[in-house]
Every structure is written in C-alpha cells, then in structure tokens.
Amino acid sequence: MDKRLNELNDHNVILTGYPGTGKSYTVAKFIDLCLYKGKKVVATASTGKAAVVLTEALEKLNVHKTCVTIHKFFGILDGRFSDDEMVELMFNDERYEKRKRELLETNVLIIDEVSMISKKTFEQVEHVSRAVKNNDRPFGGMQVVLCGDFYQLPPVPSPHYGDDGSYVFSSDLIDCFHHVDLTTVHRQRDEDLSRAISEVARGQLKEDSTFLLRRLARPLPPGDPPIHLYGNNLDVDIHNARCLMDLEDPLA
Structure with missing residues (x-):
C-alpha cells in the first residue's frame, strides 16, 4: 500500500483496476495522507452513488470528508455551458463565488468512477481550473487523481450540448497523467x-x-419468472417488449 501511495505523491495519476482490487481504499488512504500533510483536498465522483461509496470508504478510515459530484463542485450542471461561459460564471455570478473560492484553495482534486466522465466535461474542468487559478499549468497546477475501471459504465452522450460521450482517455490531457493499474483482487x-x-x-x-x-449453473426454483441478465440494451428492450405483449389487456 505504501508503494501505491508513493506513486500517487505530487503527480497527476489515473488509477485503474478490476472490481475488488482496492481502488476506493487506495484513494481514501491517499486523501487521508494529503489531509495529514495539510493539503486542501476536494473529493468528487461522476455520480451521486459513486460519491456516497467514496464517502463510506473514507468513513471506514475515520476520515471526516464528504465526497460530492464533479458537476456539483464546478457547477457544470448538465453540461449546458461552454468553457468560456463557465469561466464567466465563476468570475461574475455570485452563485458561483463559493465554488471559485474553494477551487482557488484546492491543492488536490480527486475524481472517482471517472469512466463515466466524458472528455468534454474533463476538458472543461481543466479549462476552468486553469482560468480561476490564473495558472497555465494543466488544471491550474492542482494535483489531479482519477480513479475508475473503463470496462464499467461509459460516459452518457449529450448531443444537444455537443458531448459525444468520448472517454477521458481520448483527451490529450491524459498525457500529463501517470497510469497506475491495480491487479490483485482482494474481494x-x-x-x-x-x-x-x-x-x-x-x-x-x-x-x-x-x-x-x-x-x-443451477436449476431455478419454481415460482415467479426469474430475472434475466443481458449483455446489451437491445436484448433487454426485446425481452421487455415480449413481456409487455404477454400481459393481459385490462381493457379487454
């Protein structure tokens, strides 16, 4: 574990690994270490559920730190704002004053379950951070730690706002990150x-x-129809459509 934390020290890092390899635990220990060193750490995640999971991992280590979504911390909302509009809000909208102040104070930014963060959102976070901190280094000089498993859920496209749902690793910004891959399954x-x-x-x-x-494989016990698991949404839609067709018409 000490070796993992040393590899994260002061560098931008993307931490990946199978489920059960200890990604959340490693990130929680790293946050604890940063707080011990007196650094201002902001812990974020791609979704509310992921934020809760990371908060619970911190609680197990007796670290009193609440994780929020990356969209809430930056005020990105649903991605409706352009990069320049986000910077304008940070500097001129009083509703963003607290966000700007917190971002200025932040030394380390954590983004958990990053597989669901799109390239567009990722690059907007970097653009806003650089502008607010008035620092031309990537992310305005903050240390950024990304954590996730890219074989899990992908980003959700938002064509209306020009977001095609590309992964963060398709961004040129990923070149300033070291890659640490956890391979031992502990679960x-x-x-x-x-x-x-x-x-x-x-x-x-x-x-x-x-x-x-x-x-x-085991035979299913008698009773209600079992739950079916499918590998893609098309098969799910076909199965659900068949079930709906088999329902009795209440108006018949």
Whole structure:
C-alpha cells in the first residue's frame, strides 16, 4: 500500500483496476495522507452513488470528508455551458463565488468512477481550473487523481450540448497523467473465479473460464419468472417488449 501511495505523491495519476482490487481504499488512504500533510483536498465522483461509496470508504478510515459530484463542485450542471461561459460564471455570478473560492484553495482534486466522465466535461474542468487559478499549468497546477475501471459504465452522450460521450482517455490531457493499474483482487480469494469475472468484463472469455461458469449453473426454483441478465440494451428492450405483449389487456 505504501508503494501505491508513493506513486500517487505530487503527480497527476489515473488509477485503474478490476472490481475488488482496492481502488476506493487506495484513494481514501491517499486523501487521508494529503489531509495529514495539510493539503486542501476536494473529493468528487461522476455520480451521486459513486460519491456516497467514496464517502463510506473514507468513513471506514475515520476520515471526516464528504465526497460530492464533479458537476456539483464546478457547477457544470448538465453540461449546458461552454468553457468560456463557465469561466464567466465563476468570475461574475455570485452563485458561483463559493465554488471559485474553494477551487482557488484546492491543492488536490480527486475524481472517482471517472469512466463515466466524458472528455468534454474533463476538458472543461481543466479549462476552468486553469482560468480561476490564473495558472497555465494543466488544471491550474492542482494535483489531479482519477480513479475508475473503463470496462464499467461509459460516459452518457449529450448531443444537444455537443458531448459525444468520448472517454477521458481520448483527451490529450491524459498525457500529463501517470497510469497506475491495480491487479490483485482482494474481494474474492478464488483466483479462477476472479479471472473469469475479469474476462467476462473484457468480453474475452477463455475456454477454462467458460467451463467454470457452466459448472456453476443451477436449476431455478419454481415460482415467479426469474430475472434475466443481458449483455446489451437491445436484448433487454426485446425481452421487455415480449413481456409487455404477454400481459393481459385490462381493457379487454
């Protein structure tokens, strides 16, 4: 763990890894270390749920720090503002005065579950940070730590606001980040099952893992229709449509 934290020290870092490899724990320990050193840390996440999970990880370490969404901290809302409009709000809208003051004081910015942050939002955060801090270094000189698993949920496109939903790693800004990949799964001790789960996430299921998962198959008990799991939204929509067609018409 000390080695992981040393790799994060004073550098912009993108921390990745399978589920259960300790990403949230590592970030929480890093936040604790930064606070101990007297740094002003802002902990954010891509969604409210992710913010709650990181807050709970901090609570387990007795770190009294609340995580918020990146959109709330910067006042990005749903992405309706351009970069220049965001800077204008920061400097001239009294509703953004507190946000500007907090951003000026921030030394370290954490963005958890970054797979759901789009390139557009990521670059807007950098643009606003540089303008508010009046510093031409990336992110206005803040240390930025990104954390997530890019095999999980992707960004949500917003064509109306010119956001095509590209991943943050497609941004040129990613060149100023060191990449740390956590590979040891702590949540599951069965190495074969952990490997199978990782292969499923990447869509590269090998023969041994296929046999393992087939051996885990069990007949469903009688009763209500079981829940079905699908790998893409199209199959989900087709299944739901069939179920709706099978319902009795209440007006018949």
